[in-house]
Amino acid sequence: MEILLTSGETMTRLFNLDWQLIADSCLTMVAILFLFGALSYFLFNPARKMLAGRTEKIKNELSQAASDMEEARALKEAYEEKIRDIQKEADSIMAEARKKALMSESQIISDAKAEAARIMDRARVEAELEKKKAAEDVKKEMIAVASMMAGKVVAGTIDTTVQESLLDETLREMGESTWLS
Numbered sequence: 001m002e003i004l005l006t007s008g009e010t011m012t013r014l015f016n017l018d019w020q021l022i023a024d025s026c027l028t029m030v031a032i033l034f035l036f037g038a039l040s041y042f043l044f045n046p047a048r049k050m051l052a053g054r055t056e057k058i059k060n061e062l063s064q065a066a067s068d069m070e071e072a073r074a075l076k077e078a079y080e081e082k083i084r085d086i087q088k089e090a091d092s093i094m095a096e097a098r099k100k101a102l103m104s105e106s107q108i109i110s111d112a113k114a115e116a117a118r119i120m121d122r123a124r125v126e127a128e129l130e131k132k133k134a135a136e137d138v139k140k141e142m143i144a145v146a147s148m149m150a151g152k153v154v155a156g157t158i159d160t161t162v163q164e165s166l167l168d169e170t171l172r173e174m175g176e177s178t179w180l181s
Helices: 019-155 160-174 176-180
Strands: 002-004 010-012
Touching: 019 160
Parallel strands: none
Antiparallel strands: 002 010
16 A cells, blocks of 8 residues: 655555465464463463462461360370379378378377376386375385284283383384384
8 A cells, every 4th residue: 555645756664564464473373372271271270280289388388287286285284284184193192191191190199098098007006006006015014013912911911111112113113214204
C-alpha cells in the first residue's frame, strides 16, 4: 500500500494493515495462547502442585511441631504432677515414720516406767519382808530375854530395884541399836 503525498510522491507504509497481517496476528495469538496453555499445563501446574505440596508439607510439619510441643507440655505437667505426688507420698511416709517413732518412744518410756514401778514394788515388798523378819527376830530375842528375866526373877525373889537393874542390864546386853531400829 502506498500513500500518495501532495508533492506527487508516494510513500510506502511501514506497517501494512491488510487481511494477511490480521490473520497472521490472530494465528500468532492463538499459537501463543496454545503455547501458554500447554506450558501452563505441563510446566506451571506441576510447579504449582510442587509448591502447594511443599506448602502443605510445611503446614503439616508446623502443626506436627505444635502438637508435639503441646504433647511435651502435657507430659511435663504430668511428670511434675507425679513428682508432686511422690513428694507428698514421701512426706506422708516420713510423717508416719515420725508418728511411729514417737509412739514407739512413748511405749518404751511407759514400759520403762512400769518396770521401774515393779522394781520399786518388789523392793518395797522385800523391805517389808525384811522388816517383818527383823521384828520377828526382835520378838524372839525379847521372848528369850523375858524368859531369862523370868528365870532370874523366879530364881530369887527380888525387890523392884533389883528388877529394874536386871531390866537395864538385859537391855544393855541386847544393845541399844536393836531398840532404835
